[in-house]
Amino acid sequence: MPPPAPILRMSGIGKQFPGVKALDGVDLRLLPGEVHALMGENGAGKSTLIKVLTGVHPIDAGTIELDGRAVAFTSPLEAQQAGISTVYQEVNLCTNLSVAENIFVGREPRRRGRIDWPRMRARAVELLARLDLRLDVSAPLSAYSLAVQQMVAIARAIDIDAKVLILDEPTSSLDAGEVEQLFQVMRNLKEEGIAILFVSHFLDQVYEISDRMTILRNGRLVGEYLTRELPQVELVAKMIGQELAALEKLHGEAKEFGSPLVEARGLGRAGAIEPFSLTIHEGEVVGLAGLLGSGRTEIARLLFGADHAGTGEVAVGGTPVSLRTPRAAMNHKIAFCSENRKSDGLIPDLTVRENIVLALQATRGWTRPVPREQQDELVGRYVAALKINPADPERLVRDLSGGNQQKVVLARWLILEPRLLILDEPTRGIDVGAKTEIQRLVTQLSDGGMAVLFISAELEEVLRLSHKVEVLRDRRLVAELPNDDDLTSDVLMETIASGGRAS
């Protein structure tokens, strides 16, 4: 059977934001009666693609054809009227209104100028029946669960004679049963000939529901594939963008460590990360591997007390402690370099020296200022040790390059002489030279007895530094792998893709 003509065809789409090329030459085609998955890491351009399609942003290059005619929408409303409806991750409905109203508000059936309530309710019931839902349509939406609200959003979307339905991470807040219900609805709609564009971080779900997928990376098209012909490992490799064969094997090594420093048992937080257990020993580098959004940062934030754990407990040096605030974590000598050094860490208008002593000063309290000679001595030592360039402590931080700014953040935490240093993407966006220096530093620190929790999107970097690697997927810790000779980025990627079932 030849494939039917595409209902939607986007070709050569380009979109430039100030300073970033968000989309560059992306093609996408949707066939009627098909679920098409749009895959890519965070920042790969999935959201931007959806936004230019639905008229939130104008496109800079390329063409969009709907049903063979070129279109250019200027607002989501216009796209909706042309038959392209979007259901967003967050349910965008008014919970104070009734179910029927949420489906029809803005285009209520009217008779002689007044809203025809009985007809509106009848049509709502009819429409929901198409989705196998039987609700009291005059009850307020707030009376129903999030999953049902999602279905109501879909009902609203398909009422407008939808040809294309875009579901942007619809499953992220649903439980397994609710996801199944949603998939049933999607299958029904598929049979009616609607083209569905499905975005999800959950690989299992993508493989369960989608027929075809388009993969994006860094705003570029990687390719379009039939889901059944693309193994999960290859999908992950294509999303991350490393050819398996080309990956060099670089290694830290598995070692036996004596005394555990931080032990987390059943630590978890609803909606962020499922309960996990993790032991970090003194002098050990633990790598966290997984796709963006798989829960890497969430683990770091829990261990630093930046988020409250819903379940589980933490012991530091054998004694149970409560890490309720970052301050409490700092008292236990846990330091956290966040992935976003610009917004969370550095104050660009202060000097290098002032930025470095900030954390030390905070732990002493403002009534006991750090003496200037001590400041100069400490700062001088770390500027030299980390090779911060230019080696002038009185320079403003905003004049430094990204790599040197990162070193300033590191120096700030190292001054506190932490026992556990959590590094979240310390090498992102900095040049190769600075990157290797930071990697070398991590090795030195761990040799000196400091424990390091190392988070990076680059698997080879994780492999080069870590003694053991924790693999995350879909907000769950799925495997703990000692970094022995058998562990390659190939194996790691396999584990990420399979969710640890293979190992």
Add this chain to the structure above:
Amino acid sequence: MTTAALDLSRRIPAKYVPVLVTGCLFVAMFVVGGIRYEGFASGQVILNVFVDNAFLLVVAVGMTFVILTGGIDLSVGSVVALSTMISASLMKGPGWPPYLVIPLVLVIGSVLGMVMGYIIHAFDIQPFIVTLAGMFLARGLCYTIGTDSIPIEDATFTAFAQTKVNLFAGMWVSPSVVIAAVVVLVAAYVLHYTRLGRAVYATGGSEQSALLMGLPVARTKITVYTVSGFCSALGGVLLSFYMLSGYGLHAVGMELDAIAAVVIGGTLLTGGSGFLLGTVLGVLVLGLIQTVISFEGTLSSWWTKIFIGLLLFVFILLQRLFSARRT
């Protein structure tokens, strides 16, 4: 007993509960008053509440629109005063006829409201601040017209003030009450049977969602402040029927009475939930408190304020409980 109560709560949707509470309060006050005071338990007592508060009812209707979108309008009292002042001065000085003066006043009030609504929308400023500025502006404009009270001697106005519209059994209301009733009915129709009305509720429920659902949020917001401005101006006209004078110190603090009536009527200050019937009941409760205190005779009229304060506090607490239980 418990099962009966449970049964009842299941049959009455949660959204009607606040209005019912206000309704019960009103009935209870009326019954207690009727038992305590001679001559209290008559229909005319309730009608007199309407007669004395027709202008407040009209202003509160406009306020209901604004609060339903999650906004607030502090300028209403000043706009009422400005309207009395403009009417009185135009009729006394140049001797303009009422059929010119009244439409002009209504237009001025609407335009003031529309400008405030536009500023709130276009610059994304807190309604509280914008309407506070509007409140000072309108009150200040009163004094540029005149610092003294200006009497109204126009024949149409005095006729309106003194006419009694007879109902059955010797009971009567003033023409202002008829106008207020028409305003309430029209407003209720708009809120429940037009797209504008539903957009008001949707905007109050979640502005962001309303925007993404393709509703004209900007137009809705500007419209509700225009409606509120119009209602304030109309309230001002009714107040000048009632007072037969224009004065810069009329209706001082009326914005707070209007907000109190709306809140006691069960409308959530966060927007999206409430009914006009509730607002009517809220105005009735406020008026009945005044009546009870005047029947009591020995209490100073400031007790009215104390009771309104207590009542408001209780109702805000109730709102909190209701919204807490719902989430």
